[in-house]
Amino acid sequence: MKARDLVVLFGVIMIVFMLIIPLPPFILSLLIIVNIALALVTLLVAMNMNEPLQFSIFPSLLLLLTLFRLGLNVSTTRSILGKGNAGAVIDTFGNFVVGGNPLVGLVVFLILIVIQFIVITKGSERVSEVAARFTLDAMPGKQMSIDADLNAGLINEQQAKARRDKVEQEADFHGAMDGASKFVKGDAIAGIVIVIINLIVGMVIGMIQLGLTFAESSQKFTLLTVGDGLVSQIPALLISTATGIVVTRAASDGNLGQDISKQLLAYPNMLFIAGGVIILLGFTPIGFLITLPIALILIVTGYVLRQQEQQTDDETTDTEEPDIDEEAIRNPDNVVDLLQMDPIEFEFGYALVPLADADQGGDLLDRIVMIRRQLAVDLGVVIPVVRIRDNIQLEPNAYRLKVKGNVAAEGELLLDHYLAMSPGVEDEQIQGIETVEPAFGLPALWIAEDVKERAETSGYTVVDPPSVVSTHMTETLKHHAYELLGRQETKQLIDHLQESYPTLVEEVTPEPLNVGDVQKVLKRLLREHVSIRNLPVIFEVLADHAVMTRDTDLLTEYVRQGLSRQITRQFVQEGNKLTVMTLDPGLEETMAQSVQRTEQGQFLALDPQVTENILQQIAGQAEKWVDYEGEPVLLCSPAIRHHVKQLTEKYLPHIHILSYNELEPSIEVQSVGVVAAA
Numbered sequence: 001m002k003a004r005d006l007v008v009l010f011g012v013i014m015i016v017f018m019l020i021i022p023l024p025p026f027i028l029s030l031l032i033i034v035n036i037a038l039a040l041v042t043l044l045v046a047m048n049m050n051e052p053l054q055f056s057i058f059p060s061l062l063l064l065l066t067l068f069r070l071g072l073n074v075s076t077t078r079s080i081l082g083k084g085n086a087g088a089v090i091d092t093f094g095n096f097v098v099g100g101n102p103l104v105g106l107v108v109f110l111i112l113i114v115i116q117f118i119v120i121t122k123g124s125e126r127v128s129e130v131a132a133r134f135t136l137d138a139m140p141g142k143q144m145s146i147d148a149d150l151n152a153g154l155i156n157e158q159q160a161k162a163r164r165d166k167v168e169q170e171a172d173f174h175g176a177m178d179g180a181s182k183f184v185k186g187d188a189i190a191g192i193v194i195v196i197i198n199l200i201v202g203m204v205i206g207m208i209q210l211g212l213t214f215a216e217s218s219q220k221f222t223l224l225t226v227g228d229g230l231v232s233q234i235p236a237l238l239i240s241t242a243t244g245i246v247v248t249r250a251a252s253d254g255n256l257g258q259d260i261s262k263q264l265l266a267y268p269n270m271l272f273i274a275g276g277v278i279i280l281l282g283f284t285p286i287g288f289l290i291t292l293p294i295a296l297i298l299i300v301t302g303y304v305l306r307q308q309e310q311q312t313d314d315e316t317t318d319t320e321e322p323d324i325d326e327e328a329i330r331n332p333d334n335v336v337d338l339l340q341m342d343p344i345e346f347e348f349g350y351a352l353v354p355l356a357d358a359d360q361g362g363d364l365l366d367r368i369v370m371i372r373r374q375l376a377v378d379l380g381v382v383i384p385v386v387r388i389r390d391n392i393q394l395e396p397n398a399y400r401l402k403v404k405g406n407v408a409a410e411g412e413l414l415l416d417h418y419l420a421m422s423p424g425v426e427d428e429q430i431q432g433i434e435t436v437e438p439a440f441g442l443p444a445l446w447i448a449e450d451v452k453e454r455a456e457t458s459g460y461t462v463v464d465p466p467s468v469v470s471t472h473m474t475e476t477l478k479h480h481a482y483e484l485l486g487r488q489e490t491k492q493l494i495d496h497l498q499e500s501y502p503t504l505v506e507e508v509t510p511e512p513l514n515v516g517d518v519q520k521v522l523k524r525l526l527r528e529h530v531s532i533r534n535l536p537v538i539f540e541v542l543a544d545h546a547v548m549t550r551d552t553d554l555l556t557e558y559v560r561q562g563l564s565r566q567i568t569r570q571f572v573q574e575g576n577k578l579t580v581m582t583l584d585p586g587l588e589e590t591m592a593q594s595v596q597r598t599e600q601g602q603f604l605a606l607d608p609q610v611t612e613n614i615l616q617q618i619a620g621q622a623e624k625w626v627d628y629e630g631e632p633v634l635l636c637s638p639a640i641r642h643h644v645k646q647l648t649e650k651y652l653p654h655i656h657i658l659s660y661n662e663l664e665p666s667i668e669v670q671s672v673g674v675v676a677a678a
Helices: 003-018 025-048 058-083 088-097 102-151 157-208 214-248 256-264 268-281 288-319 324-330 332-337 350-356 364-379 449-457 465-479 487-500 502-508 515-527 535-545 552-562 564-571 585-593 608-627 641-648
Strands: 344-348 386-390 398-403 406-412 418-421 433-436 443-447 461-463 577-583 595-598 601-604 633-636 656-659 668-675
Touching: 003 058, 025 058, 025 088, 025 214, 058 157, 058 214, 088 214, 102 157, 102 214, 102 364, 157 214, 268 288, 344 350, 350 364, 350 386, 350 465, 364 386, 364 465, 398 465, 406 465, 418 449, 418 465, 443 449, 449 461, 461 465, 487 502, 487 515, 487 535, 502 535, 515 535, 515 552, 535 552, 552 564, 552 641, 552 656, 564 656, 577 585, 577 608, 585 595, 601 641, 608 641, 608 668, 633 641, 633 668, 641 656
Parallel strands: 344 386, 577 633, 577 668, 633 656
Antiparallel strands: 344 398, 398 406, 418 443, 418 461, 433 443, 595 601
16 A cells, blocks of 8 residues: 555544544644644635536545544543643633633634534535535436437547546535535534533533632633634634535636636726725725725726736737638648548438427437447447438438448438338228338338328338338448448457456457458458357357468358357247258259369359359249248358358348358258259
């Protein structure tokens, strides 16, 4: 532990000892001066902070200082009542500060108690309670504001995390201050009780044990009690003032002194008026001897501030360029900024502005937050923030989604209608504007709100426009997720995995695989809609096989086999069954023999006529899939699975290609068609 840590621990232990062990008057005097110094330092720090979180330790410090002060009270009380002496500091405050007059000292002490207990402490307690309540109530709104800024691209992930942490810290701080302010209140009450005990019991001890007269005993113990009360309540008053400053302090760019001088003197003309009023007071019996110096100070200060404002305005005017916009355009840095491209952009026409405008009830920003979270869970990849903007070049009701600057999806919405998709049996009474559901390409109708209930009764699936666009966005981002996984994003995933599995990551990267190799494997998995969330299993497989080959296509196949349970569950149907179409063994052998190996990798070299025949048969089998649950699945041997996928993904992207090694043994496979050679 560091020396400063030991000092703090030793100080807390000594506070406990003070409550038990009697201390000599010299040590008491020394500790009283330390108490005053600590209170003064605390007040100065509170005045110089810009926002409350800069003094986040204050609630705990307040408890320690209060405990220290109460420990001193116990020690001084023991010394006053036991020895009739409490050290030089208390004697000085009792005789010199109050002029040796016990009555005056008692009145001064009572005034300090009133100021601290009724004015400062009570006000600080109320402000702390209100601040804690409003901070907790405002937390959900602040969190939504951060998510909205993040989705709009105004801040990045690190800035959003920092702002969320700050919101949580503010809530914790104000909650702690609400409780800590009770310490100050209790300290003031304890001070009053201790003074009463010292005064009454001290007079009794003086007359009975010390043999003093009533007057002598009253004189002696009243001065000691008042001195003890003053040296205790002055630091307490400083701490109470610091508490009030902390709980009433709003975040700003300057400390309390800067803000007061800046804002109080912001209007020089008001100082002239105040100075004039003070001069008028000189015509009263008060006299000009007292009022004139103060009035002159106000007037001179106002004149100086006014001159400074005029000088600042002149300098600002002189330094302004004649055409700032033109200079900004010529700035080469601004040209470089134009090269930046947002990974994901969502643009819409002016009629769809209410979708993103929270003031008009739009919740698109909140939906995008949920989409990013859903894709993180489903695919294991963090989708970048979506830049949202209106585009007057689009049709009023049109929208489009861009990925890496290219249009990935587009469609149209009617905000005052609902999208209704038929269950298969048409209801002639359901009339609307014919359209196509954008996410899955199903025929649909835009219907008015008064037809909605009828359509739902008839079995139609009725969806509101925000749900239509969010579903379309979700499916599009799922399809293009592999394009969003670059080397930088892959490095972030690896770093995150390394926090929990450092040995596993070190075994894979940077040797035998670099970040680019890992990225290629993960992109191939995402391209075939395989989640990469289970990174530990993926890296386990890579660690086992990367020492033998760096062929990313082959490594991807090994990884898919390692994820067999996940892949199987992705396509299995009720009853633990999987409906598939298969390749004829002869065709599989022909395709395996047609695989050519070059320095650039492996590729399938089939006769064009054979290729066309295979695609036609697969398409024909897929058309029959409407009678079965799930999406079409083609099952083949592991050796050619990758090549079959390359063959079909351009023309039949909706066909899922699985190998026998990717299926769990407990799955019941039902073949409903065979693709054979011509």
